[in-house]
Amino acid sequence: MGCAPSIGPPTAIKPAEHMQTNNNLIFTIDERLKLKEVWVIVKQNNLKKLGDDIVTRALEKNSSLISYWQNAPIIDQRNNLTFAESESIVDTDLIWKQWYKQHGHKILDKIDQLIMIMVTRVTSTNSNDNILDEYFRRIAENHVQYKIKQDHVDIICECFIDCLKNLMYQNRNEWTIKHELTWMKLFTLITNQFLSPTSTKTIL
Template sequence: MGCGSLANQPECSISAKNRFTQKDIQILRETWTIIKTHYDMKKLGDDIMNRTLQKLPLVESFWRNSVIVEGNNLNFGEYDSCLKTDMSWKLEFQNHGLKLLRKLDEVLLLINDDTLLKNTIKQITNIHLKNEVNAEHYTVRSTVS
């Protein structure tokens, strides 16, 4: 499953129908409903991102650089700056956990519609390409135990 062609518009070869049975999809949705019902999604997102940082400290540099680049494009008052504290990137990093869970929720809602699913995955891919996420950032799987 994936989107390729980082140089140009990504081409998605995603088809949930070829990867999951209807029973699989039902189990995924039921499990996700239980998670959404019984867990604080903000806390869960924070926990996921904090665990990511513990397991993969190298992602810190990506997030720091991302906040600096984005912060340099914002308008601040004479004495204001998002770069003022070390907390800026950490806040954005943790907020990303909730964004991740919301996108997962969206993907699970669209899992039976390949066209909508592909469009959603393309949007996610384009956002990550815009933020200069590259192979160096996602080939860390082998380092996670």
């Protein structure tokens, strides 16, 4: 995974103009507004911290999630040793958790790019949806190699929604069922790209 991407300062999000409502859009105009409302708050705060909070919550709910990363052929760049060669179990656990967080930061960065396109770019319906499809595919590529199961997705989705909801409340903004359903839709569209039809409810 490498280093987490540079988040940088908040970027202003401007609404797309002249976009017509179309039932064939992946996201309706209202849904895009709900995504924008939440992401404006995220960008005004700290995207990296959001990623850390999501991973921390997920590991608290199920520490076995880290097993996905234990079996990956990952090299610790600081000492050039594979995880299997590490002498300290404690150090190894910390490395796995750090890797997990860095992976989460990369995914959030791609989601950030995706949402910025949805709320700022003015294109035709087909072109816009093609762009979204491509971004969903790119995000999914970051997960495929780890053979992630539905359990993992369910926990991450729950923690993702909880963190967004808390962030909205902390900043005195409204969080409605429409916000929740829209963000769950976004998460589902992304995860459907890499979950196999035979995914099971087994973590290990």
